[in-house]
Amino acid sequence: xxxxxxxxxxxxxxxxxxxxxxxxxxxxxxxxxxxxxxxxxxxxxxxxxxxxxxxxxxxxxxxxxxxxxxxxxxxxxxxxxxxxxxxxxxxxxxxxxxxxxxxxxxxxxxxxxxxxxxxxxxxxxxxxxxxxxxxxxxxxxxxxxxxxxxxxxxxxxxxxxxxxxxxxxxxxxxxxxxxxxxxxxxxxxxxxxxxxxxxxxxxxxxxxxxxxxxxxxxxxxxxxxxxxxxxxxxxxxxxxxxxxxxxxxx
Amino acid sequence: xxxxxxxxxxxxxxxxxxxxxxxxxxxxxxxxxxxxxxxxxxxxxxxxxxxxxxxxxxxxxxxxxxxxxxxxxxxxxxxxxxxxxxxxxxxxxxxxxxxxxxxxxxxxxxxxxxxxxxxxxxxxxxxxxxxxxxxxxxxxxxxxxxxxxxxxxxxxxxxxxxxxxxxxxxxxxxxxxxxxxxxxxxxxxxxxxxxxxxxxxx
Numbered sequence: 001x002x003x004x005x006x007x008x009x010x011x012x013x014x015x016x017x018x019x020x021x022x023x024x025x026x027x028x029x030x031x032x033x034x035x036x037x038x039x040x041x042x043x044x045x046x047x048x049x050x051x052x053x054x055x056x057x058x059x060x061x062x063x064x065x066x067x068x069x070x071x072x073x074x075x076x077x078x079x080x081x082x083x084x085x086x087x088x089x090x091x092x093x094x095x096x097x098x099x100x101x102x103x104x105x106x107x108x109x110x111x112x113x114x115x116x117x118x119x120x121x122x123x124x125x126x127x128x129x130x131x132x133x134x135x136x137x138x139x140x141x142x143x144x145x146x147x148x149x150x151x152x153x154x155x156x157x158x159x160x161x162x163x164x165x166x167x168x169x170x171x172x173x174x175x176x177x178x179x180x181x182x183x184x185x186x187x188x189x190x191x192x193x194x195x196x197x198x199x200x201x202x203x204x205x206x207x208x209x210x211x212x213x214x215x216x217x218x219x220x221x222x223x224x225x226x227x228x229x230x231x232x233x234x235x236x237x238x239x240x241x242x243x244x245x246x247x248x249x250x
Numbered sequence: 251x252x253x254x255x256x257x258x259x260x261x262x263x264x265x266x267x268x269x270x271x272x273x274x275x276x277x278x279x280x281x282x283x284x285x286x287x288x289x290x291x292x293x294x295x296x297x298x299x300x301x302x303x304x305x306x307x308x309x310x311x312x313x314x315x316x317x318x319x320x321x322x323x324x325x326x327x328x329x330x331x332x333x334x335x336x337x338x339x340x341x342x343x344x345x346x347x348x349x350x351x352x353x354x355x356x357x358x359x360x361x362x363x364x365x366x367x368x369x370x371x372x373x374x375x376x377x378x379x380x381x382x383x384x385x386x387x388x389x390x391x392x393x394x395x396x397x398x399x400x401x402x403x404x405x406x407x408x409x410x411x412x413x414x415x416x417x418x419x420x421x422x423x424x425x426x427x428x429x430x431x432x433x434x435x436x437x438x439x440x441x442x443x444x445x446x447x448x449x450x451x452x
Binding site for chain 2: 034131132206207210215216217220221224225228229230231232233238239240241242243246247248249
């Protein structure tokens with residue numbers, strides 16, 4: 001993901017971060033609401049377009065898409081490679097979150113996987129017991145106390161929230177690889193991210209296709225699954241149903 | 251800790267005018283954290299056996315349906331997912347819906363658990379939440395980050411059963427409420443039509 005449209009945002013990163021904090025800070029969820037989706041009509045339009053793109057590229061389980069299915073080891077390689085390229089950005093975010101332990105571990109992972117793992121194509125660090133710890137500026141904003149804001153669907157990218165969308169843009173600016181590498185090289189990260197996304201989509205084909213193509217309302221399923229999983233990742237309140245307060249279960 | 255559930259359940263029963271207790275057939279002791287854990291240990295053992303059996307997909311799904319019927323409060327889950335529409339439904343429509351729902355969940359979640367082939371699910375923790383218990387388990391897949399699978403257990407029916415599964419934060423009951431609601435809309439509010447659609451779904 002990181003690396004997308006990078007060069008446009010290389011200027012004035014600090015101003016953007018401040019603006020991001022302000023923006024995400026205002027967007028608090030109404031209390032007691034499961035989610036806030038005031039742009040639902042617009043979001044559904046974007047969702048439908050994204051689904052059509054997905055169907056064309058990857059197929060819907062019945063018909064094949066135009067992208068051939070990568071052999072598993074190749075898909076793994078793409079995912080590992082992009083994940084390794086994103087590690088410096090993860091470290092910056094963990095530092096901003098005031099979490100030195102994962103920052104140090106991810107640095108170690110980056111060194112091991114870049115060298116022993118042949119440029120990040122393999123993930124020997126996990127085998128050594130240093131597990132992947134991905135993060136992003138959306139999580140940094142959450143740690144800083146901003147609410148998730150409204151649910152939004154971004155063209156191509158898919159489900160997000162106001163907070164995560166702001167984080168996505170800031171990550172492009174914060175990513176040390178984008179800042180340090182010259183222009184053509186830094187845009188390779190975009191290619192790697194795209195290949196990794198395609199590989200993940202293929203590896204998780206059963207799950208993705210059951211949500212997008214087998215649900216009665218794929219939009220509603222994608223929304224609830226994204227939000228609940230994201231809140232879980234961020235260690236936020238997990239939605240719990242108390243059966244003794246449920247009027248409908250008998 | 252052990253008596254935690256007892257007092258809570260006692261209060262609940264009192265609040266409901268003893269109704270809950272009489273319906274539940276007076277369980278000797280209310281559910282506690284150890285019993286919740288034991289239930290999920292057994293359940294996870296059954297799932298692991300199916301995953302390790304190497305049977306084909308349809309045979310596995312049949313096994314998952316048997317496990318779901320044995321360990322889950324299917325009646326509660328299906329009616330909670332259906333929501334207010336269930337209140338006006340006839341008994342026979344509701345029974346047919348619940349049976350179709352059981353097959354649908356087994357197919358849908360059976361496919362998810364098939365992804366755990368080559369792994370073992372392990373129970374790691376159990377704790378009370380509100381008036382029920384959460385049993386935490388982990389599915390470790392080779393070369394992948396472990397999956398967090400939580401089981402919410404209660405004994406509202408008089409038997410210790412699970413009523414919700416939370417996989418990496420994603421709540422089965424909440425997602426099924428959204429999905430069953432959408433299917434009911436498509437069925438124009440008809441529960442028999444919803445039941446027919448459920449038989450084809452999952």
